[in-house]
Amino acid sequence: MNRIPVILACLLLIIAVFLVLAYLKLPLHTYLWREIHNTGHTPLFGVMSLSVLGILIAISKVPDNARRWLYVAAAATTLSMGLIVELAQIGGPGDADIFDLLRDFAGIASFLLLAAVFDHRLALFGGFNRRKSRIVALAGVVLILSSALAPIGLWAAAYYQREKAFPTLLNFDSTIGMKFVSVRDARLERTAPPIGWAGASGRVGKLTLLPGRFPGLAIDEAHPDWRGYESFEFELFSELDKPIEIWFRIDDLYHNNDHDDRFNAVITVNPGSNVYEVPLERVRRAPAKRVMDMKAIRRVMLFGSNASSGLTLYLDNFRLE
DSSP, X not given: OOOXXXXXXXXXXXXXXXXXXXXXXXXXXXXXXXXXXXXXXXXHHHHHHHHHHHHHHHXXXXXXXXXXHHHHHHHHHHHHHHHHXXXXXTTSSSOOOHHHHHHXXXXXXXXXXXXXXXXXXXXXXXXXXXXXXXXXXXXXXHHHHHHHHHHHHHHHHHHHHHHHHTTEEEOSSOSGGGGGEEEESEEEEEEOOOTTOTTOOSOEEEEEEOSSSSOEEEEETOOSOOTTOOEEEEEEEEOSSSOEEEXXXXXXXXXXXXXXXXXXXXXXXXXXXXXEEEEHHHHXXXXXXXXXXXXXXXXXXXXXXXXXXXXXXXXXXEEEO
């Protein structure tokens, strides 16, 4: 058997994997697409591990009782390649991530284990327990791949919940909806409504502002299409004995990061319960040199200043009317 075509084919697959990792761009910069991109490490390094294994099998002449060491060598070699890829991204434009290395390992382990199941020359699966060993190995493959793919499923469920809840953009009765919420220099908890907030029920958000320039909360990837609605409403509750001021901001997909290219407002939070209503026509006309794209809303933010450190607000029912 001519082994050169096999070796060349495996080398081309390895090169193709590296090219995909280096040059594949996301079609959309969303949480779901980023997770799909990250999870792609699993099948890509699985294919790479099989390619390395193919090369090792083609160039070696080990007996069947030592064949398992080819699998070990293929796993170690491919995982080393994954480590090199991550180290190369440190300080560069890429995003070095230990979790990518775990995804690499999941692909390596599952694909090599699957190959081992169907490798009749592998002594590991020989003997009296051959059938049982294959079942256990296949169960391991399913478990590893399910774990690796689970984050995509969670994000898909979060997007489904976002669509189902609309025109409510955020409440705190469900934890999965909070996947679209991020905080900066702040702590966010789901909790029971504070005493005195008569209109609140279920769970609400408790936002504690920590030291920082602009501590607060953001609803990232808010439902984008706000056409057909007249106002944006939300509720805050303060246990303080005096009013405070915080900032409220809305961006669309085309925001250029200039202060005058978005909706900005300063709102006063009085002691007790507060309900805010922002006309969407005001939001639409907020950018200085254009109108905001009301079918491409991207982010809603609520934040304080460094002087707000230590303040706690309760919030709920971010919705369109």
